Amino acid sequence: KSLLFLAKASWRVKNLQQSVKIARQTNKHLHICGGGSKFFGWHPLIHNHGMVGGQEKLDYMRQCDALLFAVRWHEPFGLAIIEAMTQGLPVFGSSFGSLPDLIAPGTGRTFYSHEEIIEYFNTTKDVYDRDFIRDYAIKNFSMERFTSDFIEKYEIVMSGKKLNDVEPEWIHPFRAGKRLPF
Structure with missing residues (x-):
């Protein structure tokens, strides 16, 4: 079994160090x-x-x-998540930001700590359907889907209506770029 780390490795929030530990411990x-x-x-x-x-990345x-x-x-957002899903890869990640919204049942899992990932990999033999994952990514994140969704939103705004009944707000007590314990 092999895992992929697909991110700017030098950016500490992408957590290469913990990913290496997870791979070694599993x-x-x-x-x-x-x-x-x-x-x-x-x-x-x-x-x-x-x-x-x-092609090399693919x-x-x-x-x-x-x-x-x-x-x-x-x-x-996590573009690497969508890239991997288009190739049928399940995604295993932390529970921060958009990840719980992107990683749907049957496409992988999110975890609250690296210990949970290690335990999951060491004890679970879940099998993921690569075709299901690929179809999920294409259905939900294709350029066609994004284009039609954006046009729909622009039409709402251009007609003078609001997109949300309540103004969206940041609900966390710290900045978005703060590193989190994982």
């Missing part, structure tokens, strides 16, 4: 695809590929079994 290979990785230690389970794109996504997305901040 005896899973971790393929790091992202620029600026400060992980230079050698370990037989850890494979640092640096910044990759195009090849790494297709050879891995899941995306590990253990971010330590309120991730506003």
Whole structure:
């Protein structure tokens, strides 16, 4: 089994350090695809590929079994999650920001701590349907879907109506970019 880390590895909120620990403690290979990785230690389970794109990135996504997305901040969207899902990868990540909204039942899971992920990987043998995950991503996050949804919202605003009955507000007691304990 192998996991994929797909993020700007040098950005500490993307949590490469904890992802490496999760891989080592669950005896899973971790393929790091992202620029600026400060992980230079050698370990037989850890494979640092640096910044990759195009077909090379697709090849790494297709050879891995899941995306590990253990971010330590309120991730506003997580494009890497959608990229991985379009290749049928289940996503396992933290419960911050948009992740609980993006990772639906049958497409992966969110967790409140890295210990929960480790326990899950070490004790659960869940099987995910890659076709279901791919179909979910295409249905919910395709350019066509985003375009039609945005046009619908613009038409509402242009007609003078509000999108929300109540003004949206930030409900957390700290800034969005603050690193969280994970």
